[in-house]
Amino acid sequence: MGANGRLRIGMIGVSGRGGLWRHWHQPTGRSEIVAGADINAGKLARFASDHGGNPFVAEDYRAMLDRSDIDAVGVASPDFCHEEHAIAALQAGKHVFCEKPLAVTIEGCDRILEAWRASGKRLMVGFNMRYMNIFRVMKEIIDSGAIGEIKAVWVRHFVGHGSDFYYHDWHATRRNATSLLLQKGSHDIDMIHWITGRYTRRTAAFGSLDFFGGDKPNTLTCPECPEKTVCTEYMTGPRIQCAFREEVDVEDNQVTIMELEGGIKASYLQCHFTPDYHRNYTFIGTEGRVENSEPDMKVWVKTRRSNTYRDLADRTYDIKPASGGHGGADPVICEDFLDMCIDGKMPLATPLAGRMSVATGVCAAQSMRTGGLPVDVPPPPLWSTL
Numbered sequence: 001m002g003a004n005g006r007l008r009i010g011m012i013g014v015s016g017r018g019g020l021w022r023h024w025h026q027p028t029g030r031s032e033i034v035a036g037a038d039i040n041a042g043k044l045a046r047f048a049s050d051h052g053g054n055p056f057v058a059e060d061y062r063a064m065l066d067r068s069d070i071d072a073v074g075v076a077s078p079d080f081c082h083e084e085h086a087i088a089a090l091q092a093g094k095h096v097f098c099e100k101p102l103a104v105t106i107e108g109c110d111r112i113l114e115a116w117r118a119s120g121k122r123l124m125v126g127f128n129m130r131y132m133n134i135f136r137v138m139k140e141i142i143d144s145g146a147i148g149e150i151k152a153v154w155v156r157h158f159v160g161h162g163s164d165f166y167y168h169d170w171h172a173t174r175r176n177a178t179s180l181l182l183q184k185g186s187h188d189i190d191m192i193h194w195i196t197g198r199y200t201r202r203t204a205a206f207g208s209l210d211f212f213g214g215d216k217p218n219t220l221t222c223p224e225c226p227e228k229t230v231c232t233e234y235m236t237g238p239r240i241q242c243a244f245r246e247e248v249d250v251e252d253n254q255v256t257i258m259e260l261e262g263g264i265k266a267s268y269l270q271c272h273f274t275p276d277y278h279r280n281y282t283f284i285g286t287e288g289r290v291e292n293s294e295p296d297m298k299v300w301v302k303t304r305r306s307n308t309y310r311d312l313a314d315r316t317y318d319i320k321p322a323s324g325g326h327g328g329a330d331p332v333i334c335e336d337f338l339d340m341c342i343d344g345k346m347p348l349a350t351p352l353a354g355r356m357s358v359a360t361g362v363c364a365a366q367s368m369r370t371g372g373l374p375v376d377v378p379p380p381p382l383w384s385t386l
């Protein structure tokens with residue numbers, strides 16, 4: 001902690017998701033952003049100017065980690081950098097907030113967990129959906145026992161604007177992201193795990209590239225494209241690589257089945273060319289069913305007839321809107337990081353959850369690419385100590 005009693009945080013990746021720094025920069029609060037590292041000099045300059053307080057900046061993140069006046073690090077670089085950045089920060093003696101997915105391989109996640117345990121520092125994952133009102137309400141209802149013991153889960157993720165976020169830049173290739181089942185899907189898989197309180201034991205999947213990808217040159221960008229006036233995916237920025245370029249190889253339409261601990265059956269659909277954007281979750285228990293609607297900001301609870309005095313009502317919850325990114329979740333997850341680093345609180349978004357979501361996504365992708373047979377999800381080597 002600094003002499004002013006604040007946790008001193010440095011960011012790796014200062015733009016895009018790195019914008020989380022604004023929640024941690026509280027010059028009269030519990031933390032402050034004192035540094036940023038990014039390979040893009042222009043983004044570093046913009047960060048320093050927006051910050052306004054003369055933060056330390058470096059194009060090589062190691063120069064930032066060498067500093068003793070940094071207590072904690074937020075890793076918001078692309079997925080394929082998380083393993084290197086999180087391990088280096090832990091080994092440098094910093095607490096770490098690592099954006100999801102924890103890493104792009106199961107082995108990479110396990111190496112992060114090992115570095116975390118060896119460091120004695122604190123680690124959490126950017127699972128901000130755990131902090132969204134609509135999903136917290138669903139978890140509260142299920143934890144209350146209102147629908148009995150969970151037996152089935154059905155999740156549909158309609159990724160409208162799929163190209164804007166996933167097909168115009170690095171996300172679109174297996175070498176960078178492995179699969180959108182663990183990139184985009186890491187949130188949904190984690191929600192299935194968190195709300196049921198169970199991890200996936202085995203999984204199988206089918207999927208393919210049904211809309212994006214194609215034969216356009218990898219160098220083509222939207223502004224220079226001769227078809228830009230008629231292309232449905234034309235973008236003005238910041239992501240402008242052609243969504244129909246040759247190198248695109250992550251599936252845009254995929255369906256996964258999962259068997260969780262305790263025999264819970266789950267299915268998950270993720271499609272990137274729907275017109276609208278929302279996530280529809282249904283949990284079925286022995287005594288009822290819970291379903292949400294993000295567009296309506298509602299959660300419905302229907303209970304089975306019990307033939308006892310307990311037959312009271314079906315219920316509809318109106319979810320309160322919250323301000324802040326991702327339905328109000330971003331400011332709350334940033335506070336949870338401070339609670340963890342400063343007060344030693346166990347975060348809602350744990351490292352083990354980060355690892356199990358990636359492991360499930362990796363195994364589902366493996367199944368999807370090898371004929372759809374089920375794949376067992378391996379537990380982490382450190383399982384008994386986590």
Ligand SMILES: NC(=O)c1ccc[n+]([C@@H]2O[C@H](COP(=O)([O-])OP(=O)(O)OC[C@H]3O[C@@H](n4cnc5c(N)ncnc54)[C@H](O)[C@@H]3O)[C@@H](O)[C@H]2O)c1
Nearest residue numbers: 013014015016017038039040043076077078079099100126
């Ligand atoms: N939890 C969420 O809701 C959420 C939302 C968006 C993104 N994310 C995650 O945040 C991460 C960043 O996503 P993004 O969309 O901001 O990506 P991005 O491509 O915009 O990159 C973020 C920043 O990292 C920098 N960067 C790239 N390589 C780097 C390196 N080797 N060292 C240091 N900096 C580097 C880039 O210059 C950029 O400033 C991803 O892992 C993504 O999955 C999470």
